[in-house]
Amino acid sequence: MAGPMARRLGRLAIAGLMAAALLLAALVSPAGAQSLQFLGTPPSAAPQAGPFAPPPSGPPRAIVPGGGAGAREPHGVLPASPPGKAALGVFARFSADGPVIPRGVIWRVFADKAETSGAFPLVAESAESAPVFFLSPGGYIVHVSYGLASTAQRVTLGPVSRREAFILPAGGLRLEADVENKTIAAQKLTFDIFEGSFLQGRTSTQPYYRGAGAGEVVLLPEGTYHVVSTYGDANAVVRADVSVQPGKLTDATMHHRAAQVMLKLVKAQGGEAQADTQWTVITPGGDTIKESIGAFPVFVLTEGDYVAIARNGGKNFSRDFKVDAGHDQEVEVLVK
Missing domain, CATH: 2.60.40.1120 (Carboxypeptidase-like, regulatory domain)
Incomplete structure (x- = not known):
């Protein structure tokens, strides 16, 4: 896993911790968000399942089979808790009525009170799709990430076990490029992904995800993104806006001249x-x-x-x- 894949996994782990800091700041301490710290070692991020080009060559496809909010939800029955503990069963959905995210999620549970150092202790973590945490009664911040998408919410746990559903609107983007309908070799391509729409004049100045490879599936929060495709290392560059939808995999092909x-x-x-x-x-x-x-x-x-x-x-x-x-x-x- 050394090389580019290791660097990508490192970026995803860092992005997850940065997102946790921002979300904890909004939920816990509006002031001084930039100084928040966390205790504990985060788990490795899950592998990633990445003139104007036209829109994606095909309609987005579902990442997982369908299933509404009532379809076989996890944790219908929670296991018995050890003495002095309560069970917290968690799972994530792509949308309020969408399917459960089956894999690739990273869970982190933080105490909702900072220590004297200013850090919020990391008390539990898991890479399971729907883990059960056995925790002492009290307040917690539960953070879940799926690729570059993440969310967090406060959970107050009493003596009775409970389950909690999280909404994580995210989808996948897989990029390719061609010249005159001939696919360009992956090693000659790089893609930078920016938030927002270039065509509408609303795009970020720094890449949201830099150096995506051809054929790599990049997991992103739902929304519009501006993709810059570079063929070689000179001036062969094309741009396009693409849309990421919750629970869908969008395939986009950039056309170079x-x-x-x-x-x-x-x-x-x-x-x-x-x-x-x-x-x-x-x-x-x-x-x-x-x-x-x-x-x-x-x-x-x-x-x-x-x-x-x-x-x-x-x-x-x-x-x-x-x-x-x-x-x-x-x-x-x-x-x-």
């Missing part, structure tokens, strides 16, 4: 590429798009006109070239 270009500096057409060449790709207007050093640099460029400038042996050589969407090519710059 770009191609891959390999550059070579040669003494004669079809000749050997010259090593230690410095490359700059610019627009006809002089804007720098990408720079590189090597005999065979490869760039992914959005369709349009460009100038390739090669510097070797203290001399500059250049060539104009055109990029057509979906047509990868090799561009030779002649030493003259």
Whole structure:
């Protein structure tokens, strides 16, 4: 699990704790939310089940089978509690009348009174879909997260066991991209997800989720998101607004107008590429798009006109070239 997956899981665990801090601040102490701390080690987050492109290529699909609020709810019967304890059975729904979330939820129970250090003690945690906590009577804040979606509520537990349902409106977003109806390899793509609608002029300036991979399912609170898809590492970027619905998996395909270009500096057409060449790709207007050093640099460029400038042996050589969407090519710059 090392590498990108470990970093994503680390981001999800941090996002869950940040959400818990904000929600506890609203429920417990309106002032000084930024200074709230928590005791205890959180469990690892569950794995993630991620010109303008058109809307998603297909309608959202249900993540789990349907089932209304009365359909086989958990904790119809709670187990007996140890002496001095009461059972608290919890579960989460996608909506008030939607299905129970069957997996991927993380539960944390905090005492609702801070210690002298200002931290709210973490008293219990679970990665089960519908856990039962045996707690002493008193007040608690129960926080549940599902991917990047989370909610919390205060629960006062007396001597009698009880169950509590949580509403967690969230859905999944899975992203892909293509060029001329040909799927782009996942390793050449990244997606940044922003809250809000770019088309309506209401989008956040910082990504809500950065670096989602192609085919990765990113679990998000319901709402509208603005997706920025980057193909390669130059200027092949497209944007689109997508909608996430509770309990649904939305598949969205971003359509790029770009191609891959390999550059070579040669003494004669079809000749050997010259090593230690410095490359700059610019627009006809002089804007720098990408720079590189090597005999065979490869760039992914959005369709349009460009100038390739090669510097070797203290001399500059250049060539104009055109990029057509979906047509990868090799561009030779002649030493003259």
